[in-house]
Amino acid sequence: MSQFALLGSRRFAPFFWTQALGAFNDSAFRNAMVMLAAFQMGLSDHEVSLYTNLAPALFILPFFLFSATAGQLAEKFEKTRIIRYVKLFEIAAMALAAYGFIGHHLPLLLVVLFMMGMHSTVFGPIKYAILPQALKTTELVGGNGLVEMGTQMAILIGMVVGNTLMLIAGVGPHFSAALTIGVAVIGYGASRFIPPAPATAPDLKFNWNPFTETARVLRITREDRAVFNAVLGISWFWFFGTILVAQLPLYTRDNLGGDGTVNTLVLTLFSIGTGVGALMCEKMSGKRVEIGLVPLGAFGLTAFGIDLFFARSGSAVTRGLDWLAFLHGAGSWRIVLDLTLIGMFAGFYVVPLFAFVQSRTPRDRVSRVIAGNNILNALLIVIASCFGLALNSIGFNAPKIFLVASLLNVVVAVYIFTLVPEFLMRFITWVLVNTLYRIRVDGMKNLPEEGPALLVCNHVSFMDPLILMANLRRPARFVMYYKIFNIPVLRFVFKTAKAIPIAGKKEDPAVMHKAFEEVDAALADGELVCIFPEGGLTKDGSIQTFRPGVEKILERRPVPVVPMALRGLWGSVWSRRDSMMRRTRLPRRFRAHVELVVDVPKAASDVTAASLEQRVQELRGDMA
Structure with missing residues (x-):
């Protein structure tokens, strides 16, 4: 579903228009006030400079004074109700602004500017905290993108309209007053359609001291x-x-x-x-x-x-x-x-x-x-x-x-x-995977959104872990052959992603034992762990026999198991098809079409290595 479909959903649309109208009004009011001071009142350059430099400071001051309190309000109380109170506050502020516009009372308009700073301060924590409650995980990026786009466009249009209306000879202040009050009322009307967003910390002990609460909020932010x-x-x-x-x-x-x-x-x-x-x-x-x-x-x-x-x-x-x-x-x-x-x-x-x-x-x-x-x-x-x-x-x-x-x-x-090397690691992964492949994902909704799970997948190419990293919605710990783990450049990616290197029992029993301990610890911590039960890359494109290590993991830690299958990788970059046919390993299938299929989770008691092998084979089908 396209992100634009959210604009037709009650979960998102009323909130989107409420915040966009608020951003518009804020921009229109500020620019109208500047135009009034600079062009309508006959002030000296010194006076205009004083007001235009004082305005940003007054607007931003509430963020220092009241942000911590606003964060508590958004956690302790139902968010939609707070939004409606904020919009009523905006209507009152714009009514005062109308009096200031028409009467050319700049000191009063500076008070209103401070009030609009308070409006934005209280709305800010709600604006971004309500999205994870209203949207699915797969909609979060699209929803944030729409909010950012809507905010930018609203600020821009508000700037143009605020400047233009105020400069209309004779009636500019009246038009500006009517506009800002009207938009505030429409914004309140939109807020009435936002679905309830329950308090996330109703038992939170409220701290009215803005200074100590600011210090506490910053400590929480740094945790x-x-x-x-x-x-x-x-x-x-x-x-x-x-x-x-x-x-x-x-x-x-x-x-x-x-x-x-x-x-x-x-x-x-x-x-x-x-x-x-x-x-x-x-x-x-x-x-x-x-x-x-x-x-x-x-x-x-x-x-x-x-x-x-x-x-x-x-x-x-x-x-x-x-x-x-x-x-x-x-x-x-x-x-x-x-x-x-x-x-x-x-x-x-x-x-x-x-x-x-x-x-x-x-x-x-x-x-x-x-x-x-x-x-x-x-x-x-x-x-x-x-x-x-x-x-x-x-x-x-x-x-x-x-x-x-x-x-x-x-x-x-x-x-x-x-x-935080994770940022650079994700960038390298994103560039490599999106440069070399075109990937279609089916069944990602089956991936548990929280809690531990063991992911099992067929192993076709050296790029398999990167492909999965780039497409799984949650971070996963990958168990991989230690020689692949130590490939130059990719070692940084695998190490940053906390991959778990493993060796065969005959190669290095200590590495193998340590790998199983790390897998169990990761699952105990509620993480996803992904293994390739074949024990190595396929040499002929077919799925090899699943080894009993998967049963050993589940015997010790019975967690849900998610079968997955990669399709279309055989013969792509860094699979073994070329080496098997004694050809130079060149990107014969550059930008290959690849599919990842994710099955519904299975209970640990219902699976064996053999049954998982059969299910992954069914998921892959004939598309090697």
């Missing part, structure tokens, strides 16, 4: 190293994005020679790119949480950020170009491509990270971890703003700041991927 580093990755995304977006007005004026329409164009390109990248994540990941896309996203951010510097590093010769004149200028389409691709790779980067945090964090802590993420995001946004101002003060123009941010992205990516 799982992989999750915490994913949170750091998300916060870095906001740092990078803040620097980029903050420089775009000066870049548009000084380097592109454009007017306000060109500024709108470059923001549109970045937003559309991010939305497209977010939507592509589901297709590229095969509907699983694929953190292998994160290094790809980091690479794209750096590559196209550096190219943006080289595309137009000097000052523009001509000034005041509108968007159409800019597009007709020399080299403009390179800039268009760079901005769009930076956005697209940003989508590849951030969507899998959010899905990873949601899927790896226990349900009764997701909201508080998201709250911790929001606190760190706010901190990195403030640091990014100060960093950009510091670089400006020492004479760096916008292209040079793009270059610095892109090079810093390399340092941060290396740091994160060194701390």
